Amino acid sequence: MRVLLTGAAGSIGRVLTAGLADRGHEVVGLDVVPQPDGVDGAWHTADCADADAVADVFEAEFAESSLDAVVHMAGHPGELSLPDSLTSHVITTAALLDAMVEHGVRRMVYGGSNHAVGHTPRAGLPDGLLPVATRLRPDTFYGVAKAAAESLMSLYADRHGLDVISCRIGTFRAEPSTVRSLATWLSPDDCVRMVDAALTAPAPGFAVIYGISRNTRRWWDLAPGHALGYDPIDDAEDWADRVEGRPEDAMENAHVGGGYLAESMRRPALDRS
Template identity: 70%
Template structure:
């Protein structure tokens, strides 16, 4: 496949672009920052929130699919979160419709359901319970993807990523970790699954202590191979573990992240 990867210079983007190319895909990279050293793909310095600039990239490149990883990975005001996560997704979806590109894989987040109290294994069809405006942006982007799947027949897959790290670092990560290798497996499965329509999966590894149901991902061909439990002996308990595990969104569900929706000038 010839795949556009947005946010290609980010932590996940750098892993995914190299790995997809190694697996035989032709990768076109896009990020709003300048091309990083060592990049070996076609690179466009474009802000995904600029719909005209995004459309120009699609007009220049012949694409089969999009992996949308761009977006601010932390909390912000509500308008900034909507721009970062919803407006960028809308610009890509409109360009996809215009240029007959039918597959979008999106880096959603566990924070779309982050205010859900931590109890039993969480199914993919649990109601949206964002823990932050960041989470609200992810919920809204998923809703937009669902609309475009229904309206235009696109195949759109939302990957609710847990904790993408080289290795788990906290007790919570033993449940939420997504290894770099499994991240690549997840993205490729979402790119190549047969006619998923709109689908969502939880982006974690095959963790023994998993909080989220992996079966929706397996139904799309995602077979994670790594398990955070391999690192459990090296992780010491912390006083933060109780509140870190009270809700599935961890610290994002605490009062530390409470803020007004709109930034106002005094």
């Protein structure tokens, strides 16, 4: 497949650029920064929050070739004001979806977040696992924006018949380093497996899966991912003997969102300065 990858210069983006190419996909990079050294292939420098700039990218691609799918990983990775969070995660998604509809691109794989359900207490989860069907319980404005993006993608799936998969990513690192991440870790290799499965699953419609590895201590249900062909291999337990306990572990393990429930993450929705 020929795939437009947003956020291609980021940590996940670089892993996916190489990993998806290894699996036979042709990756077209898109980011707000110029193409980094060592990253090959077609590249566009543009802000996904700028609908005109996104439209220009699609026009350029379809003038020369075409696109089969969009993998949307662009967006600010932390907490901002509510308007800035919505711009970073919802407006960018809207610009891409509109361009997809205009050009007949039928599939989006979205870099969602566990923080869309981060306020869910872990106590009382059935079988200790959180299903994707649980109600949205954002833990921050970042989580609100990720939840809103899922709602927007659901609308476009229903209204335009798109296939849209939101991958609620846990802790993406080379290796787990905290007690919480022993449950929430997503390895780089499994990240590639996950996105490849989401790109190639037959007619998924609108779907949500949890983006974690096959962790022995996992909190989230992997069955929806399995149904789309995502079969993770790595297990954070292989690093458990290197992870030391910390005073904040109890707080981070009490809710799905971990440290995003901390008092320090609370701020007014609107910046009035």
